[in-house]
Amino acid sequence: MAAALAALVVLASGVAASQAAAEPARQPDGPQIYEVLGTGTPQLRTEVARTGVDVLGTSGATTTIIANPGEAARLRALGFTLESRGPVDRSPSTSAAPAEFPPGYTGYHTYAEVTTELQKAQANYPAIAKLSSAGKSYEGRTLNVLKISKNVEADENEPEVLFTCNQHAREHLTTEMCLRIVDRFTKGYATDPAIKKMVDSTAIFVIPNVNPDGSEYDISGGRFHSWRKNRQGQGTDTNRNWGYKWGCCGGSSGSPSNETYRGPSAFSAPETKAVSNWVNAHKVNGVQRIKTHIDFHTYSELVLWPWGYTYDATGPGMTQAEAAKFQNLGRQMAATNGYTPEQSSQLYITDGSMNDWMWATNRIWSYTFEMYPRGGSPGFYPPDSAIVPQTTRNDKAVDIIINAAITG
Structure with missing residues (x-):
């Protein structure tokens, strides 16, 4: 071990x-x-x-x-x-070198390399790919958003799907998952009828780096620091900083030194504030256009759905029928990738999470995927040889969540 x-x-x-x-x-x-x-x-x-x-x-x-x-x-x-x-070595790097992955991990993309890949997608497929921003991180990095749609310049009344990655800094495999989605739906549009149908019927949005500051710090000096939070003060856990049931239920910490520090107030982290504002802006005439969402994390190979703040499957804001739909759709996706499907709180109680907020405030069918590996080996840092098999492993699940937005 x-x-x-x-x-x-x-x-x-x-x-x-x-x-x-x-x-x-x-x-x-x-x-x-x-x-x-x-x-x-x-x-x-x-x-x-x-x-x-x-x-x-x-x-x-x-x-x-x-x-x-x-x-x-x-x-x-x-x-x-x-x-x-x-x-564990969490000491800050004394190297002045830019952030880079150590040997055996160079197939992963730094923030600058991710930005370059998104710019290439827009340049190579301008009819269906458009790069924009959800805002800025604490240290001023752009929170890149790539839109993929048939009429990408138009603001059409069509169902939308959102994929977010890298809320937690050290979960670099998730960024590669978002890049896989970008690559597959741009390159495959002209040759794959199923991909063309999905792109023609929806607007697909991809945010590969929700926490770019933390991600860059985690590889500073060319070595890993096992860093989880953003870089605001001692760091805020962005996935405990969302506004619904923030700090309610013992599922986060009020101590800045703790790894699940929720911040001094809901949306105090610039990253969660920016992305939440971006999501809210997709509500037009009271109707949220974003219908489905996956937030990718590592690790444990799980498909999770709300609620995280309570062990109860139903209650205020969640009917029995809605809970059943979350379960059914989650199990369908898990059947394609071999993950374990369960309500988020069956892992442990969390509050201030993105999934709970997305559903409670916007009625978005929002899931968390905990990616490879299932156990502690190799933890947050699988070698780059794992990128292709572990991202392609989710292709069918991605298709299911997109088609769920189309069919309602």
């Missing part, structure tokens, strides 16, 4: 094994990767998450986390069994 998590784990250098064995064990003085055993229910996983640890993923009855010594002690005091998988 430690070898599989090598992109995250930094082994102590310069100490021979014989010397380490001779020295008395001492408690770690920095963040460590742990596997928390016996967390086979959403209630137990929620209890783990509420201590403020960084939840990386789950597999069976094991939850993989990053925790500092105090957080690890709190979990043990609550009765959880923790197994360490080694320390």
Whole structure:
């Protein structure tokens, strides 16, 4: 397991094994990767998450986390069994070099390279592809939006579909997922009748980098930092900063040092504020044109739907029929990619999430995909050889969500 998590784990250098064995064990003085055993229910996983640890993923009855010594002690005091998988290097880079991926990961795209790919799509397919912006990040980067539609310059009354990626900085595979969608629906338009039908019938919008500042920081100096949040102060978890049920239910943290810090107020993160304003602007005469949405994350291979803030499937804002439709559509998509379909809160309670806000305030059929891998290996940093198989794996699910917007 430690070898599989090598992109995250930094082994102590310069100490021979014989010397380490001779020295008395001492408690770690920095963040460590742990596997928390016996967390086979959403209630137990929620209890783990509420201590403020960084939840990386789950597999069976094991939850993989990053925790500092105090957080690890709190979990043990609550009765959880923790197994360490080694320390994590979150120290800032001292290199003045621009952000770049380390060897073995150069097939991934930096923010600048993503922007170039989107500009190429617009230049090569000007009749169906148009690049615009949803706003700016905290550090001033453009939140790129690519529109793909038959009459791309026209503002037509047609169903719209949104794909968002990279809310969490270290989830670089999701950016590649968004680029896969762009590539497939532009290049395939002239030759694939199914793609042509989808493009002719909808407006498809793709936002590959919701959190470009965090993503660039995560690869600063050519090494990974396991960074999750944006770069505003100590960082805000953008997927806990959305306005619906913000901070309501123990599914986020009010402490700026925690990985699920929700910010001082809803939409205090410039990125969530910008994207939410962009979504709201697609409501015309009281009718939201965006009908369906997938927010891509890693990892655990899950298809998730609202609610995240409560274990209840129905209630205010969600009828039994609507809950059944979420379930049916989610299961259809999961049947194509082998992911596990479930209500978001069955993973653990979250509040201030994008999916809950999209449905509650705009009635958008909004899903989260937690992409490859299913377990902790290779975690957030699969080698670039995984990009093609793990993005093409979602082609059929993408088609389903687009066709769901068309058919209503």
